[in-house]
Amino acid sequence: MNNLNVKFGLRNMFLDGVRPVNELVQHVNTNGSNAYIDALGLKHKELNDLLRETALKGATSITVQNVFGQRYIGTRLYLPNLAKKMEIKIAPYPGNDLGAFLNGHRLIVYGNAQDGVGNTMDDGEIIIHGRAGDIVAMSMRGGKIFIRDNVGYRAAIHMKEYTGKVPALVIGGTAQDFFGEYMAGGRVILLGLNLSKNERHKAHYIGTGMHGGVIYLRGRVEEYQLGKEVGIRALDSQDWETVGQYVSEFSGHFGFDPAEILQEKFQKLLPVTSRPYGKIYAY
Amino acid sequence: MYSYLLPEFAIERNEDRCIHCRVCERQCATDVHYYDAEMDKMFFREEACVGCQRCAVFCPTNALFIWPHPAEYRPNSSWNREKLQDLKKQAETGGVILTGSGNDKPYRIYWDHLVLNASQVTNPSIDPLREPMELKTFLGRKPDNLEIEFNKGEVKIKSELYSNVSITTPIVFSAMSYGAISYQAYKSLAMAAKKFGTLFNTGEGGLPLNMRKEYGCSAIVQCASGRFGVDPEYLNAACAIEIKIGQGAKPGIGGHLPGEKVSENIAVTRMIPQGTDALSPAPQHDIYSIEDLSMLIYALKEATNYEKPVSVKIAAVHNVAAIASGIVRAGADIVAIDGLRGGTGAAPKAIRDNVGIPLELALAAVDKRLREEGIRNKCSILAAGGIRCSADVMKAIALGADAVYIGTAALVAMGCTLCQKCYTGKCTWGICTQDPYLSKRLNPEITSQRLTNLLRGWSYEIKEMLGGMGINAIESLRGNREHLRGVGLAEWELDVLGVKGAGE
Numbered sequence: 068m069n070n071l072n073v074k075f076g077l078r079n080m081f082l083d084g085v086r087p088v089n090e091l092v093q094h095v096n097t098n099g100s101n102a103y104i105d106a107l108g109l110k111h112k113e114l115n116d117l118l119r120e121t122a123l124k125g126a127t128s129i130t131v132q133n134v135f136g137q138r139y140i141g142t143r144l145y146l147p148n149l150a151k152k153m154e155i156k157i158a159p160y161p162g163n164d165l166g167a168f169l170n171g172h173r174l175i176v177y178g179n180a181q182d183g184v185g186n187t188m189d190d191g192e193i194i195i196h197g198r199a200g201d202i203v204a205m206s207m208r209g210g211k212i213f214i215r216d217n218v219g220y221r222a223a224i225h226m227k228e229y230t231g232k233v234p235a236l237v238i239g240g241t242a243q244d245f246f247g248e249y250m251a252g253g254r255v256i257l258l259g260l261n262l263s264k265n266e267r268h269k270a271h272y273i274g275t276g277m278h279g280g281v282i283y284l285r286g287r288v289e290e291y292q293l294g295k296e297v298g299i300r301a302l303d304s305q306d307w308e309t310v311g312q313y314v315s316e317f318s319g320h321f322g323f324d325p326a327e328i329l330q331e332k333f334q335k336l337l338p339v340t341s342r343p344y345g346k347i348y349a350y
Numbered sequence: 351m352y353s354y355l356l357p358e359f360a361i362e363r364n365e366d367r368c369i370h371c372r373v374c375e376r377q378c379a380t381d382v383h384y385y386d387a388e389m390d391k392m393f394f395r396e397e398a399c400v401g402c403q404r405c406a407v408f409c410p411t412n413a414l415f416i417w418p419h420p421a422e423y424r425p426n427s428s429w430n431r432e433k434l435q436d437l438k439k440q441a442e443t444g445g446v447i448l449t450g451s452g453n454d455k456p457y458r459i460y461w462d463h464l465v466l467n468a469s470q471v472t473n474p475s476i477d478p479l480r481e482p483m484e485l486k487t488f489l490g491r492k493p494d495n496l497e498i499e500f501n502k503g504e505v506k507i508k509s510e511l512y513s514n515v516s517i518t519t520p521i522v523f524s525a526m527s528y529g530a531i532s533y534q535a536y537k538s539l540a541m542a543a544k545k546f547g548t549l550f551n552t553g554e555g556g557l558p559l560n561m562r563k564e565y566g567c568s569a570i571v572q573c574a575s576g577r578f579g580v581d582p583e584y585l586n587a588a589c590a591i592e593i594k595i596g597q598g599a600k601p602g603i604g605g606h607l608p609g610e611k612v613s614e615n616i617a618v619t620r621m622i623p624q625g626t627d628a629l630s631p632a633p634q635h636d637i638y639s640i641e642d643l644s645m646l647i648y649a650l651k652e653a654t655n656y657e658k659p660v661s662v663k664i665a666a667v668h669n670v671a672a673i674a675s676g677i678v679r680a681g682a683d684i685v686a687i688d689g690l691r692g693g694t695g696a697a698p699k700a701i702r703d704n705v706g707i708p709l710e711l712a713l714a715a716v717d718k719r720l721r722e723e724g725i726r727n728k729c730s731i732l733a734a735g736g737i738r739c740s741a742d743v744m745k746a747i748a749l750g751a752d753a754v755y756i757g758t759a760a761l762v763a764m765g766c767t768l769c770q771k772c773y774t775g776k777c778t779w780g781i782c783t784q785d786p787y788l789s790k791r792l793n794p795e796i797t798s799q800r801l802t803n804l805l806r807g808w809s810y811e812i813k814e815m816l817g818g819m820g821i822n823a824i825e826s827l828r829g830n831r832e833h834l835r836g837v838g839l840a841e842w843e844l845d846v847l848g849v850k851g852a853g854e
């Protein structure tokens with residue numbers, strides 16, 4: 068065994084060479100409740116150490132620049148004693164698991180996000196001025212996510228809701244396969260704004276295993292693109308109210324005209340049963 | 351009820367002894383016994399009996415005898431009665447045969463082919479009654495080396511230490527969720543773990559809010575594919591977090607808590623609407639590789655400020671050693687291995703009885719592989735699945751475990767008789783049920799005492815056996831195969847276990 072781990076080749080990409088917070092102070096610039104962090108050259112943990120430290124010192128509005136793939140931004144900010152939730156502006160490219168387990172803060176990304184945005188997010192808001200990768204909003208249980216462009220595979224998988232806590236995911240572009248798979252709750256709105264006229268949405272197996280929640284889908288989708296556990300319905304007035312509200316919020320973030328978006332046809336995808344696999348056992 | 355099936359159990363009531371008190375009728379959850387007032391006589395419907403023996407032990411006059419039904423088809427060691435009955439059930443329903451608890455098939459139990467050593471003449475044994483014996487165990491990653499600084503008589507550890515959890519005995523209660531078991535049973539485990547200074551595991555059913563403050567410090571909380579009840583507060587309330595990849599009783603498949611069991615309290619704890627199926631997908635959909643696992647491990651560490659060790663639980667399967675190595679490299683602080691005989695609240699029988707490998711072989715293989723790669727110190731190993739007594743604990747530790755998980759043994763201590771009907775939700779012992787009439791049969795005050803008694807008894811036996819070996823700390827037994835010998839094992843088995851044959 069040696070300190071270089073040369074013989075055994077175990078390199079810890081997360082923890083090796085992580086510098087203590089007090090050696091990183093030159094990356095932070097604080098001005099009252101505002102702070103500015105330069106993430107250039109920081110490791111995942113270093114950046115999150117700094118964010119936590121800055122939050123604990125009272126900053127409530129933080130701008131993080133030069134983010135290139137650093138993961139878990141927002142995850143380390145479970146600080147139940149904080150008087151006010153934080154707003155963090157991030158540019159340009161945060162890494163995987165942005166806002167995983169997020170506890171009520173607001174993250175705004177000026178650029179694209181990677182995989183795992185809002186993984187098991189609890190509360191708060193994530194706004195992405197760009198696209199996001201796979202498994203967006205996986206097991207999300209509260210809060211809102213707005214994504215301007217497309218998302219990858221398995222978006223909204225196993226999203227949940229419980230009493231007053233209903234998460235919402237609004238996607239401006241289109242999604243890839245297994246969209247809404249295993250969904251157990253929450254509201255998902257897929258707008259397809261970047262599809263050309265008469266172009267179908269990209270995803271197949273939409274809502275496979277879905278047993279709760281609702282997907283509002285704008286634009287064309289064929290029956291064969293849906294999982295067998297979902298049914299298509301028309302929107303009722305209550306649905307239009309919900310969709311209208313989220314679409315105007317979405318448009319507010321990204322500068323669209325909500326009226327124009329709402330002109331197009333919407334469909335509502337619902338699970339046909341809350342117990343899709345209730346009948347496969349012999350007792 | 352199925353037609354054309356032989357009853358599984360035969361019941362005999364000694365009419366001379368029976369006083370028609372109807373205790374059996376009230377105790378049975380499957381309505382086997384009933385009273386006919388006109389005839390002033392007790393009757394029974396044998397075909398509903400699951401052989402839990404509750405009525406027999408509660409009958410004040412010992413009038414009842416329950417035994418496996420003696421009727422047999424023509425003896426046939428290939429097409430035995432169980433196979434025939436399962437075929438008939440499936441022919442009738444077209445369903446998957448469900449079962450509960452652990453694999454009951456006669457696979458070789460290696461514990462019973464391993465014997466322990468004791469000191470004779472050449473080194474003295476130790477008497478645990480008069481000399482200190484250390485069973486304290488630390489779960490978590492250990493540093494590669496320890497740098498110590500001496501400064502004016504003060505000693506300071508310079509190396510960075512990782513978060514570890516200390517337990518007073520190398521026995522931890524394995525994952526049993528609130529939902530799979532009753533609140534009373536769940537609470538009993540929590541109370542016993544806290545009182546004895548060890549841990550219980552929440553399974554993937556969440557940790558009720560009212561228990562977080564008092565029992566969080568004794569809880570390993572699970573983060574599984576369904577992510578039920580997982581929020582930052584839940585993660586931070588615990589003393590360790592476990593990512594559940596697999597379970598020995600059903601490797602590779604997820605779980606369904608049927609909607610009818612999702613009562614109000616369970617819904618609150620799991621944070622899902624009442625009455626919906628709680629579906630845990632087979633894989634975690636953010637984990638398709640070791641790199642993805644690493645991502646979740648560090649997400650959990652980030653969410654808890656690097657204050658808690660993260661465990662990864664897998665089922666023992668063919669390439670378990672290589673998988674465990676990947677798990678350690680992914681950053682796990684604890685690797686939990688659940689063997690072929692691990693229990694469950696519900697699993698397809700075909701999977702429970704046929705998928706996975708025995709814990710003993712898996713454990714030895716993992717320990718050996720991690721040592722060879724020089725990364726054994728980077729994780730603790732928790733061995734689970736079929737640990738029945740203190741000697742099994744000793745043998746597991748000698749094969750390389752840091753501590754063991756016990757599930758079935760703890761259930762038996764609470765009253766379970768392994769009737770394997772956990773999945774029906776009609777546990778007469780009040781353990782695997784959400785029916786208040788049944789679950790109130792457990793009083794957590796009393797049941798937790800039974801569990802601490804069990805831990806105390808086993809711990810004392812472990813001390814005795816250690817003393818006999820001339821060892822005064824469980825640490826010295828860890829991975830110490832010199833204290834094991836195999837009896838009646840083939841060459842390859844000894845080789846995988848890394849032990850010599852008896853007499854060698």
Ligand code: SF4
Nearest residue numbers: 378399400402403405
């Ligand atoms: S199921 Fe249990 S309680 Fe009921 S008759 Fe059989 S042994 Fe007795």
Ligand code: SF4
Nearest residue numbers: 368369371372374409
């Ligand atoms: S419990 Fe025993 S004595 Fe009472 S009715 Fe049943 S068989 Fe008879």
